[in-house]
Amino acid sequence: xxxxxxxxxxxxxxxxxxxxxxxxxxxxxxxxxxxxxxxxxxxxxxxxxxxxxxxxxxxxxxxxxxxxxxxxxxxxxxxxxxxxxxxxxxxxxxxxxxxxxxxxxxxxxxxxxxxxxxxxxxxxxxxxxxxxxxxxxxxxxxxxxxxxxxxxxxxxxxxxxxxxxxxxxxxxxxxxxxxxxxxxxxxxxxxxxxxxxxxxxxxxxxxxxxxxxxxxxxxxxx
Numbered sequence: 001x002x003x004x005x006x007x008x009x010x011x012x013x014x015x016x017x018x019x020x021x022x023x024x025x026x027x028x029x030x031x032x033x034x035x036x037x038x039x040x041x042x043x044x045x046x047x048x049x050x051x052x053x054x055x056x057x058x059x060x061x062x063x064x065x066x067x068x069x070x071x072x073x074x075x076x077x078x079x080x081x082x083x084x085x086x087x088x089x090x091x092x093x094x095x096x097x098x099x100x101x102x103x104x105x106x107x108x109x110x111x112x113x114x115x116x117x118x119x120x121x122x123x124x125x126x127x128x129x130x131x132x133x134x135x136x137x138x139x140x141x142x143x144x145x146x147x148x149x150x151x152x153x154x155x156x157x158x159x160x161x162x163x164x165x166x167x168x169x170x171x172x173x174x175x176x177x178x179x180x181x182x183x184x185x186x187x188x189x190x191x192x193x194x195x196x197x198x199x200x201x202x203x204x205x206x207x208x209x210x211x212x213x214x215x216x217x218x219x220x221x222x
Contacts, residue, residue, distance in 0.1 A: 055113045055190050055221040057099045062216050064196065064209035068104035075099050082110045083195055086136035086168070086182070087129060094125070107198035111217060115190045122189040123161070129184045129193060133166045146173040152202065157211060159218045160187040165211055169201050179205045183214030187221045 060070035079091055080098040094114045101109040116122045137151035147170055154165040163185030171177045180197040194217050196210055 052115075053222065055097075055115065055192070057097075057113065058101075058111050058194070058213065058217050058220065060101060062220075063101055063109055063213055064206040066103045066105075066107055070101050070103055070109070073100040073102075080110050080112055082108070083112060083182075083193065085140070087132050087193070090128065090132040092125060092128065105198075107196075109194070109196045111192060111194045113190065113192040113221070117189065119161075119188045122186050122191050126161075126184050126186045126191050129191070130164055130166075133168075133182055133184070136168055137170075140170065147171070154181075154207060154211070157183075157185070157215050157218075159185065159215045160221075162186060163214050163218050165207075165214055167202060167205060167207070177201055181205055181207065181210045183210070183217065185214060185218035187218055190221055192217050192221060 057075055058072075060072040063070050075097055076099070077095070077097055079088075079096040080100065081088070082100065094116060096112050096114045098110060098112040101111075114125070116125055134151065134153065137149035140147050140149040149168065149170045152167040152169075154167055157163040157165065163183050166182045166184075168180045168182065169177070170180075177200060178197060179200050179202055180195060182196075183194045185192050185194075194210075194214055196205075196213075198204065
């Protein structure tokens with residue numbers, strides 16, 4: 001369930017404000033109070049809050065090693081459909097951004113990041129996402145009778161406000177098997193999810209390398 005984000009354009013408003021400020025300064029000239037008004041304007045601009053830096057995303061080289069190497073796509077607005085099988089119906093309406101990764105074979109990965117309104121909201125979102133992942137296998141079997149699914153919890157990682165690592169294996173009635181690793185990490189009000197998947201079972205999943213990737217995803221945010 002992709003969620004489209006909204007982008008506000010303020011360039012025209014900013015230009016108009018600068019033009020008004022310049023005209024006011026020219027009119028004031030050497031008139032009494034002109035210097036005081038200019039000083040007040042400088043102090044006001046100096047005290048204005050700076051825009052927070054956008055969270056950074058993983059690079060292709062920071063994913064678990066793969067024989068063919070990884071290719072990273074651009075950072076894109078919205079929630080990725082690649083995670084909808086577990087999270088699509090349970091994701092609150094935030095402004096998400098994501099990046100897709102692929103190899104020349106059947107292995108792929110995705111990272112999605114969101115900045116919530118506060119650390120408390122970030123914690124609530126991370127808890128919600130972890131719950132959705134923990135119950136994913138049962139929901140898949142209920143919705144798709146031809147699928148057998150098994151979920152596993154692979155522990156937590158000591159990074160910022162913490163990260164958790166999960167695994168999911170699915171097998172269809174016609175014999176197709178897939179394994180996925182997922183992590184949910186948080187740094188203050190910012191939450192990031194990393195997903196990795198390929199054909200195979202848990203024995204084929206690079207768990208140790210994925211944990212390094214999951215930890216890097218959180219430490220690299222800011």
